Amino acid sequence: MNPLIRVNKLCKSFPGVRALHEVHFELMAGEVHALMGENGAGKSTLMKILAGVYTRDTGEMRVDGQPVEFASPRDAQAMGIGIIHQELQLMNHLSVAQNIFIGREPRKGFGLFLDDDKLNAQARDILARMHVNIDPRTAVGTLTVASQQMVEIAKALSFDSRVLIMDEPTSALNDAEIAELFRIIRQLKERGVGIVYISHKMDELKQISDRVTVMRDGEYVATVPTHETSVETIIGMMVGRTLTDIAPAQHTEQKGDIALEVRHLCAGPLVRDVSFELRKGEILGFAGLMGAGRTEVARAVFGADPIESGEVFVKGAKASIRHPCDAVKRGIGYLSEDRKRFGLATGMDVESNIVMSDLGKFLSCNMFLRRAQIRKRALHFINLLAIRTPSATQPVRLLSGGNQQKIVIAKWLERDCDVLFFDEPTRGIDVGAKSEIYKLLRSLAAQGKAIVMISSELPEILRVSDRIVVMCEGRITGELSARDATQERIMHLATQRETLKAA
Ligand SMILES: Nc1ncnc2c1ncn2[C@@H]1O[C@H](COP(=O)(O)OP(=O)(O)OP(=O)(O)O)[C@@H](O)[C@H]1O
Ligand SMILES: [Mg+2]
Known part of the structure; x- marks a missing residue:
């Protein structure tokens, strides 16, 4: 049997960043395949290539054994590949049903009018199949993050996907919601859907995945069966060293x-x-x-x-x-849990974000920002927190999700x-x-x-x-x-x- 997806020697670079170098990956039908690696290892980039969001530089990509080229997400969807992105991409002002079928809304009256009844009925149908209780007419912006996550999944399923890529789907879900998601995953698995599952939570991998592929620094490390591999081994492969600091931290008694x-x-x-x-x-x-x-x-x-x-x-x-x-x-400082909404100016670069909360400190008497000093502080935090970025002037939106989180931390540390x-x-x-x-x-x-x-x-x-x-x-x-x-x-x-x- 051909794998649903096979990629071989895949390479992808962005200006100043070698994101993927000769990466292998394979997904079978009915398999939950976990993808692991440190922040910035290239997981999301690889998946975006499979989903037609980015194009690869070199390497081979096959679906059902046939070589494929995707010029856009639409091409990937046509081959049955759906993706739920790490950062949710819903339109808050549109309804649940409109989000699910955006660009594919059913029409009536010789195609002149949207058929809202049909739209809502189709959405209701998909949500019911997932046993999710959300009214398709609700505006997405009013839903909890967990429900929004479910809408993203419904949207991916609406394409009749044979491949479903989930990039950190549980980062905002509570235990009950995670259990619900796992139920849906098992159901899909039984129908022969291949699932790629990205998460930093080790216990989830153990629970849900059949195989794990580990990446490090944009390179392929290994693919192993989950149940025959210990968590320590997987972590070791991810970081390329054994983590020493597993002992409990010293607590302070005197305060x-x-x-x-x-x-x-x-x-x-x-x-x-x-x-x-x-x-x-x-x-x-x-x-x-x-x-x-x-x-x-x-x-x-x-x-x-x-x-x-x-x-x-x-x-x-x-x-x-x-x-x-x-x-x-x-x-008093507050590092928000929602970095996108409250934590970062994602259009600005790394160093501006880090010093932003305390610009006053960097104003010289002629009111020019002391560039060199800002650069020095930024590099200090890039080092301290091991932030993976090609330079201090890289726009924050181009960093991987985990590295964006580290910038939020740096920003508040700077504030002292x-x-x-x-x-x-x-x-x-x-x-x-x-x-x-x-x-x-x-x-x-x-x-x-x-x-x-x-x-x-x-x-x-x-x-x-x-x-x-x-x-x-x-x-x-x-x-x-x-x-x-x-x-x-x-x-x-x-x-x-x-x-x-x-x-
Ligand atoms: N559009 C882009 N432009 C420039 N660099 C990018 C872009 N997308 C990703 N990168 C860089 O490519 C590398 C891999 O990023 P990627 O998002 O794939 O990591 P990841 O493994 O998903 O990490 P995380 O666990 O933090 O989500 C990172 O160094 C990132 O900064
Ligand atoms: Mg990612």
């Missing part, structure tokens, strides 16, 4: 003065009477299920959302924070805040870089910074935090010291819902 105190904070339904304190040199983990209100607490303290009641004290002094500028002035909120700092970041970021958080704490880390990954919370606060439905349901915390205890608190009291 400094109180850097931030929040008393009885209320802000909308997901911030109900929240109180906590944070000391210098401490990393406070915020655990909870998605939607527990952790991001909302950070946003309220940072002045990004209005506060209804409650008080915030910074270094003992009461602070009235009505706007992020007030927060930044008082030395005393109190830092990190919201899902390692989302989309590869295993090697993750442990670098943990080390970085620890060293920031050792320098006396006060850190709040919000994370949905329990092992990460347990590993990094000195103390853990758990939230459920907008309330703090408990606090654990690093020594007492276990996954079970956290989960117990994270699901401690308020019993509804009669009014």
Whole structure:
């Protein structure tokens, strides 16, 4: 049997970047094939070539054994290849059904009018097949990211794809939604669809994939059967070395003065009477299920959302924070979980993004930016965080997803805040870089910074935090010291819902 897809010796360069060099890849019908590699390894680029988004420089590409050339995504779709991109590409103002069938809407009246009823019925049909309960008439912009993800999948399925490429589909999904996605994947697999699955989460690979292909620095490393290969081996192949820093981090027992105190904070339904304190040199983990209100607490303290009641004290002094500028002035930083919307100017280059939050520092008396100084700072962070970019002047939108995330981190480190909120700092970041970021958080704490880390990954919370606060439905349901915390205890608190009291 011919593989659905086979690529051989594929090469692709962008100006200044050799993204792919002689890469091999093969996908069988009914197979879930995971693609692994560090940030910037070339995973998305390879998949975009298969989906007709980019054209290759050299190399061979076959579908069903026949050589193919794709000039556009349309050509790939015609061969049954669908892709769900790492960054969602939906039109927010259009409805779910319009997004699914964009450019292929059914028409009536001799093709003069759109047939909305038929459009919605067809969309409803596809969503029903996926057992997803979304009204096809809803505007996509009003859906949660998870539902938007499902719409992307529906769109890919609407082409009757025989090949479905999923580029980090679970980065914004919670456990229940991931289970739902896996159910859909298994269903497709049974129908003989070949699936390419890209993720940085090792446990997902183990659960869902049949084979794994590992890439490093744009090159093919190996393809192995998932069930016969240990996670350590896969990581070893990805990073080309063994990771030494797997031991739990050192926690600080002695803490400094109180850097931030929040008393009885209320802000909308997901911030109900929240109180906590944070000391210098401490990393406070915020655990909870998605939607527990952790991001909302950070946003309220940072002045990004209005506060209804409650008080915030910074270094003992009461602070009235009505706007992020007030927060930044008082030395509070917030690394958003949504880098595209709040974190980055993706059209600007790497160095401008890094120094953007603190341009004042780089203004010389004649008001010209001190270019050389900016360059020096930018290179410092590119080194520190191992950001993969051909130069400091590369537009951020051309970096890989994980490297964009690192720029957001660099940007806030540059700002030199005393109190830092990190919201899902390692989302989309590869295993090697993750442990670098943990080390970085620890060293920031050792320098006396006060850190709040919000994370949905329990092992990460347990590993990094000195103390853990758990939230459920907008309330703090408990606090654990690093020594007492276990996954079970956290989960117990994270699901401690308020019993509804009669009014
Ligand atoms: N359009 C482009 N122009 C210039 N360089 C690009 C472009 N697209 C990707 N690159 C570069 O090619 C390399 C591979 O990027 P790619 O997005 O394929 O990585 P990835 O493996 O998907 O990483 P991640 O895990 O971070 O998503 C990176 O160095 C990236 O900066
Ligand atoms: Mg990618």
